[in-house]
Amino acid sequence: SIGTAAAITLNLRQVLSGTTITAAASVVDKLLVIARADGMLRLSKGVDRDTARPGDVITYTITFSNPGVKGVKEIEIVDPISGSVDLVRNAFGPGRDIEWMKSGSAVYLTADPTDPDEAMLEGPESRLHAVFSRRSPFILESGASGRLTYRVRIR
Numbered sequence: 001s002i003g004t005a006a007a008i009t010l011n012l013r014q015v016l017s018g019t020t021i022t023a024a025a026s027v028v029d030k031l032l033v034i035a036r037a038d039g040m041l042r043l044s045k046g047v048d049r050d051t052a053r054p055g056d057v058i059t060y061t062i063t064f065s066n067p068g069v070k071g072v073k074e075i076e077i078v079d080p081i082s083g084s085v086d087l088v089r090n091a092f093g094p095g096r097d098i099e100w101m102k103s104g105s106a107v108y109l110t111a112d113p114t115d116p117d118e119a120m121l122e123g124p125e126s127r128l129h130a131v132f133s134r135r136s137p138f139i140l141e142s143g144a145s146g147r148l149t150y151r152v153r154i155r
Helices: none
Strands: 005-015 022-032 042-047 057-065 076-080 085-087 098-102 105-109 119-122 127-131 145-154
Touching (some): 098 127
Antiparallel strands (some): 098 105
8 A cells, every 4th residue: 555665674783803892783674655556566675685794785676576467557666775875886787787577587777867767766865766667668467576676785
């Protein structure tokens, strides 16, 4: 439903080598539902590591699927990115910041908001915004799924 948020809590812990000095922080990362549409859409977000330190790269994967009987179109995913991380540009090669698994094939997107592809990194709040009908029509058929993957570096 509109306004529903799924959250992942990242617990960051840094130990200064050769000492007992430890710094810790906790960051909540969210995935937001911003609009109502016909059909059904199931979203989940995962991370590839249980632990990470400043400088480490972690990979987020947002999986979306259609458990309903009707195709879903005009899908928008808005994923706020924590201020404790930076998006890794060119993570999948030059000009390939984000990987979208579309109908079983990889499509690479840039986070540049001036690029007309389906993804963009928005403003000072650092929100990853994917619009899966921005450049060309896209329908997630009944029983189908897709995946959006991006990498961040911990500050």
